[in-house]
Amino acid sequence: MDVATAPDIHPTMELDEAEAGATRERIVTAEEATQLAELFRLLGDPTRAQLLYALLEAGELCVYDLTETVQVSDTAVSHALRLLRTAGIVASRRAGRMIYYRLADVHVRMLLDLSREHLRHG
Template sequence: MPVDECEVKKVDAGRVAAIRGLIDAADATRLAELFKLLGDPTRARILYALLEAGEMCVCDIGETVEIPESTASHALRLLRTAGIVRNRRDGRMVHYSLDDAHVRMLLDLSLQHLRHDQGSGQ
């Protein structure tokens, strides 16, 4: 058998190894978790609403996104646990707002993506 150790016909084994080292699976998984949180229509609507409004109570969020408040609460908990939003208690109301500069930039960037062109890149 030729040059390779045993089996495969790798096109560019060196590059494969190099790229593999740049982003390990754990990092990619963490990044995916972040995007996954933004990848739900309900949570996305909540986040874009907060991006515009700055701060909203659960009840107004539910009204804005047109979902029951319990659903909003569930969604907000996930976002808060991930450090994407923060909450501020004011009496019996809890106000939520974005709490991550990078996420805010991601949301802005994605809005540009939406408003610019949707189908074809350049």
């Protein structure tokens, strides 16, 4: 395939400054891109993904219940939850000596739902 017929190259090989400028104004900033990359890195771990989907399905679970559900050690669950809580992906509440975890907000729920739907679509 030559350069003129390549689908990802502009046919005139000239910069459309208006289009490039308008697109540049709409894309995420470098700081937002860094934050998004960190979010997706956190979501990219299979154990953390399973924990998040367990919370999506159950609503709220303690470490012990998450350990039994995902079948990994309580140390691994606690470490994963600490990372997810620090990132604002999960929230927690204390009830006596127990700490219960849940998804932080509706946006996390939507992200997980859309991700699962995307997997099922393909």
